[in-house]
Amino acid sequence: xxxxxxxxxxxxxxxxxxxxxxxxxxxxxxxxxxxxxxxxxxxxxxxxxxxxxxxxxxxxxxxxxxxxxxxxxxxxxxxxxxxxxxxxxxxxxxxxxxxxxxxxxxxxxxxxxxxxxxxxxxxxxxxxxxxxxxxxxxxxxxxxxxxxxxxxxxxxxxxxxxxxxxxxxxxxxxxxxxxxxxxxxxxxxxxxxxxxxxxxxxxxxxxxxxxxxxxxxxxxxxxxxxxxxxxxxxxxxxxxxxxxxxxxxxxxxxxxxxxxxxxxxxxxxxxxxxxxxxxxxxxxxxxxxxxxxxxxxxxxxxxxxxxxxxxxxxxxxxxxxxxxxxxxxxxxxxxxxxxxxxxxxxxxxxxxxxxxxxxxxxxxxxxxxxxxxxxxxxxxxxxxxxxxxxxxxxxxxxxxxxxxxxxxxxxxxxxxxxxxxxxxxxxxxxxxxxxxxxxxxxxxxxxx
Amino acid sequence: xxxxxxxxxxxxxxxxxxxxxxxxxxxxxxxxxxxxxxxxxxxxxxxxxxxxxxxxxxxxxxxxxxxxxxxxxxxxxxxxxxxxxxxxxxxxxxxxxxxxxxxxxxxxxxxxxxxxxxxxxxxxxxxxxxxxxxxxxxxxxxxxxxxxxxxxxxxxxxxxxxxxxxxxxxxxxxxxxxxxxxxxxxxxxxxxxxxxxxxxxxxxxxxxxxxxxxxxxxxxxxxxxxxxxxxxxxxxxxxxxxxxxxxxxxxxxxxxxxxxxxxxxxxxxxxxxxxxxxxxxxxxxxxxxxxxxxxxxxxxxxxxxxxxxxxxxxxxxxxxxxxxxxxxxxxxxxxxxxxxxxxxxxxxxxxxxxxxxxxxxxxxxxxxxxxxxxxxxxxxxxxxxxxxxxxxxxxxxxxxxxxxxxxxxxxxxxxxxxxxxxxxxxxxxxxxxxxxxxxxxxxxxxxxxxxxxxxxxxxxxxxxxxxxxxxxxxxxxxxxxxxxxxxxxxxxxxxxxxxxxxxxxxxxxxxxxxxxxxxxxxxxxxxxxxxx
Numbered sequence: 008x009x010x011x012x013x014x015x016x017x018x019x020x021x022x023x024x025x026x027x028x029x030x031x032x033x034x035x036x037x038x039x040x041x042x043x044x045x046x047x048x049x050x051x052x053x054x055x056x057x058x059x060x061x062x063x064x065x066x067x068x069x070x071x072x073x074x075x076x077x078x079x080x081x082x083x084x085x086x087x088x089x090x091x092x093x094x095x096x097x098x099x100x101x102x103x104x105x106x107x108x109x110x111x112x113x114x115x116x117x118x119x120x121x122x123x124x125x126x127x128x129x130x131x132x133x134x135x136x137x138x139x140x141x142x143x144x145x146x147x148x149x150x151x152x153x154x155x156x157x158x159x160x161x162x163x164x165x166x167x168x169x170x171x172x173x174x175x176x177x178x179x180x181x182x183x184x185x186x187x188x189x190x191x192x193x194x195x196x197x198x199x200x201x202x203x204x205x206x207x208x209x210x211x212x213x214x215x216x217x218x219x220x221x222x223x224x225x226x227x228x229x230x231x232x233x234x235x236x237x238x239x240x241x242x243x244x245x246x247x248x249x250x251x252x253x254x255x256x257x258x259x260x261x262x263x264x265x266x267x268x269x270x271x272x273x274x275x276x277x278x279x280x281x282x283x284x285x286x287x288x289x290x291x292x293x294x295x296x297x298x299x300x301x302x303x304x305x306x307x308x309x310x311x312x313x314x315x316x317x318x319x320x321x322x323x324x325x326x327x328x329x330x331x332x333x334x335x336x337x338x339x340x341x342x343x344x345x346x347x348x349x350x351x352x353x354x355x356x357x358x359x360x361x362x363x364x365x366x367x368x369x370x371x372x373x374x375x376x377x378x379x380x381x382x383x384x385x386x387x388x389x390x391x392x393x394x395x396x397x398x399x400x401x402x403x404x405x406x407x408x409x410x411x412x413x414x415x416x417x418x419x420x421x422x423x424x425x426x427x428x429x430x431x432x433x434x435x436x437x438x439x440x441x442x443x444x445x446x447x448x449x450x451x452x453x454x455x
Numbered sequence: 456x457x458x459x460x461x462x463x464x465x466x467x468x469x470x471x472x473x474x475x476x477x478x479x480x481x482x483x484x485x486x487x488x489x490x491x492x493x494x495x496x497x498x499x500x501x502x503x504x505x506x507x508x509x510x511x512x513x514x515x516x517x518x519x520x521x522x523x524x525x526x527x528x529x530x531x532x533x534x535x536x537x538x539x540x541x542x543x544x545x546x547x548x549x550x551x552x553x554x555x556x557x558x559x560x561x562x563x564x565x566x567x568x569x570x571x572x573x574x575x576x577x578x579x580x581x582x583x584x585x586x587x588x589x590x591x592x593x594x595x596x597x598x599x600x601x602x603x604x605x606x607x608x609x610x611x612x613x614x615x616x617x618x619x620x621x622x623x624x625x626x627x628x629x630x631x632x633x634x635x636x637x638x639x640x641x642x643x644x645x646x647x648x649x650x651x652x653x654x655x656x657x658x659x660x661x662x663x664x665x666x667x668x669x670x671x672x673x674x675x676x677x678x679x680x681x682x683x684x685x686x687x688x689x690x691x692x693x694x695x696x697x698x699x700x701x702x703x704x705x706x707x708x709x710x711x712x713x714x715x716x717x718x719x720x721x722x723x724x725x726x727x728x729x730x731x732x733x734x735x736x737x738x739x740x741x742x743x744x745x746x747x748x749x750x751x752x753x754x755x756x757x758x759x760x761x762x763x764x765x766x767x768x769x770x771x772x773x774x775x776x777x778x779x780x781x782x783x784x785x786x787x788x789x790x791x792x793x794x795x796x797x798x799x800x801x802x803x804x805x806x807x808x809x810x811x812x813x814x815x816x817x818x819x820x821x822x823x824x825x826x827x828x829x830x831x832x833x834x835x836x837x838x839x840x841x842x843x844x845x846x847x848x849x850x851x852x853x854x855x856x857x858x859x860x861x862x863x864x865x866x867x868x869x870x871x872x873x874x875x876x877x878x879x880x881x882x883x884x885x886x887x888x889x890x891x892x893x894x895x896x897x898x899x900x901x902x903x904x905x906x907x908x909x910x911x912x913x914x915x916x917x918x919x920x921x922x923x924x925x926x927x928x929x930x931x932x933x934x935x936x937x938x939x940x941x942x943x944x945x946x947x948x949x950x951x952x953x954x955x956x957x958x959x960x961x962x963x964x965x966x967x968x969x970x971x972x973x974x975x976x977x978x979x980x981x982x983x984x985x986x987x
Binding site: 135 | 493494495498500501502503504505507508510511512513514515516517518519521522523525526527528529530531533536537539541543544545547548549550551555557560562564565568570571572574575576577578579580581582583584585586590591592593595596599603606618619620621622624625632633654656658659660661662664665668705706707709710711734736739742743753759760761764765766767781782796797798808809811812813814815816820824827828829830831832833834835836837839840842843844847849850851862863865886887895896916917919921947949952953954955956957959961962963966967968969970974
């Protein structure tokens with residue numbers, strides 16, 4: 008077996024040193040009833056690289072790659088072009104095959120890029136401090152609610168009807184089993200929701216998304232003021248982080264915690280994961296943050312260096328009193344994010360955002376011109392909602408049969424609300440082309 | 456034999472090995488060790504590492520919320536970015552470089568074919584919400600991995616979506632809470648039992664779900680004290696959370712009796728599967744009586760640790776807990792795969808949703824490639840080699856270091872610090888000295904139940920000659936520690952790493968968590984000072 012360096016002669020010699028007759032002796036603590044006579048039955052034996060690769064090619068052949076189809080799906084995961092440098096750099100073994108930087112003397116590479124990552128996240132979100140990443144945007148949002156509950160010592164979260172339905176689902180699951188109240192506003196298709204009247208003295212936080220799940224761009228300054236007047240925190244979720252190149256950041260609107268899905272920068276679609284959650288807050292709440300934090304310090308020679316810090320918040324020290332049970336984060340995806348954002352820089356990131364907005368604007372105008380189709384949004388970034396004259400799910404299936412991946416029928420994620428049945432969510436990034444838009448428009452005309 | 460580097464006795468004769476005595480260079484660099492600023496100290500307006508087309512002018516639809524002012528991102532060209540991150544990478548230790556014996560973390564070889572298949576067009580570039588008809592191969596891939604995990608563990612079901620081990624713990628304990636709920640016993644059963652040696656995530660998870668954690672003692676053999684466990688069980692106990700093999704690297708020899716007692720008391724058995732790599736392909740946890748167990752794909756099945764993530768933590772479930780598995784469920788209807796999401800009827804009552812989309816697909820691909828490469832025969836051999844290597848290290852060091860427990864260990868060898876008693880050298884000093892020998896230190900001070908713990912997990916990936924050199928290095932360090940003449944050297948270690956010991960107290964007392972122009976005003980920047 009190509010991964011196993013020990014030879015039979017090595018094994019015999021090692022057993023001799025140990026003083027055991029066979030490897031079975033080393034497993035003697037396994038109860039007799041659980042000892043298998045040999046290998047686990049019903050599974051194939053080892054295979055060479057060629058065979059394994061063939062098996063994966065066969066899986067791939069049964070899917071439709073977005074590279075081979077007009078593609079307009081977003082809804083929390085966005086198709087962007089990632090420069091070749093990113094994927095090359097993150098596959099350097101020193102990054103890829105290193106562990107959590109618990110020994111800072113020999114993991115300054117990881118620690119420094121995480122410090123750069125934390126800084127980039129504060130700049131994008133307009134916040135003061137950020138952690139070294141969460142699993143993804145959805146779990147990060149749930150952690151933000153838990154943090155708000157800790158900060159305010161209250162147990163009622165108010166959830167916008169414009170929040171991604173699966174993010175809402177994660178919060179509701181956490182609420183149900185960890186024991187707090189999650190009040191969900193009704194689905195906010197039009198983007199006019201006003202949550203201020205619903206805030207009360209029990210409210211720990213209000214959770215909104217910008218742009219919303221339906222694509223609307225909102226100013227949450229007044230909502231932030233109302234939250235603060237009531238002693239609650241405002242949590243702003245951003246599922247398309249590229250939007251921060253063009254839209255006023257949540258920090259400038261008064262957000263207390265900002266959570267982003269960072270997938271768009273540096274990370275491919277990957278069928279939903281792994282992604283990278285960005286988590287930022289105000290300095291005064293720093294010690295209530297979940298997850299790892301990297302801080303600057305000096306070494307014994309007085310040279311600048313970086314370490315994991317404030318770990319007394321974390322489970323390996325605090326155990327049942329930890330701010331979160333989180334241990335693993337999304338280190339390598341954070342590295343991809345950091346490298347891509349560094350390649351973009353100020354000018355590139357802003358231009359990327361402009362391009363996305365321009366492509367989506369073009370698509371919105373073209374789709375709006377189709378008879379019977381209405382664009383719901385007045386405002387959007389790179390994604391918007393359209394109302395079709397009939398249910399969207401079969402329309403999307405019919406277009407898929409023509410080789411067009413035409414956006415998300417909202418009913419897939421909100422199945423219990425008949426009023427959304429005809430809604431289709433369309434996204435256009437810098438990867439959208441005329442060769443993609445024309446077949447989409449023609450296809451929609453045909454199937455409607 | 457390495458010469459003593461006692462600084463208090465001057466530097467005579469030590470210049471060859473004492474890097475701190477070397478003359479300063481103009482740059483502050485030392486050959487391949489290159490001092491690297493932060494990207495924020497490198498940027499120039501007008502530089503950019505990507506070429507994007509001029510955006511067409513369109514009517515702004517941003518609701519008047521166009522971002523003003525500078526974001527503050529630095530501008531670098533592509534070669535600068537490549538050099539910067541290459542230089543940073545060279546400040547890291549990694550499995551690709553050598554023995555990485557971090558106990559409980561399982562730093563085994565990360566094959567590159569796993570990276571390749573995870574990135575294939577049609578796998579790595581799929582959108583999670585594409586029409587189900589266009590992702591049939593992806594669902595089949597996930598189900599193929601699920602089949603392996605179920606068969607290897609002897610369990611009937613698996614929840615694939617948890618993003619990491621701790622997330623898997625949350626999944627398993629929520630399933631247990633849901634099952635108790637269905638029995639109408641959730642309010643009554645509020646206690647979770649866990650050994651004192653448990654991973655910190657276990658009590659953190661149980662506490663987050665509102666359970667009270669009660670520690671159960673270990674016996675003198677490092678295993679759960681069965682009598683004490685039986686005494687602790689009762690109608691108020693929801694579950695036991697037990698790692699097996701346990702965090703002392705020992706198989707819980709009475710695990711079948713433990714499971715039986717737990718079940719007779721009406722509680723569930725959560726098994727922390729962080730150490731499944733010791734027994735995968737050789738023992739099925741289902742045969743031991745567990746109700747659920749998370750599998751760290753980044754440990755047992757070698758998806759890369761990536762500097763701390765991402766991971767994946769699928770949870771295998773017994774028949775009693777399977778109906779409560781979270782959304783999504785991947786189900787086969789005839790020849791076609793479907794994803795059952797919220798609103799779709801399934802054969803159970805899912806407790807909710809743990810994350811958006813379907814789980815860590817990129818990790819699934821890598822783990823499946825690893826599993827298929829090994830096969831049933833190779834997985835068994837890998838577990839045996841991991842256990843053999845740990846016992847070999849234990850046997851080769853037991854006369855100079857002090858094993859915490861007698862008898863064979865599983866995949867990791869645990870030592871306490873009594874061999875360092877009265878030497879003036881601590882576990883930390885000993886570990887830091889390993890860095891200068893070219894090794895990543897073992898896990899230190901965990902598990903908490905052993906004084907000055909040193910947990911060594913060699914894994915199956917190291918050749919015998921590399922283990923022998925590692926053993927030789929440790930024997931040499933023990934000799935130096937006990938010689939009584941090298942205490943200052945141990946306290947000063949490491950000397951040859953990109954940074955020497957870092958001031959963690961300062962970092963925590965005055966947290967600097969981001970770069971600001973004011974962090975290092977001109978003339979005070981330690982990097983520049985080093986260069987000057």
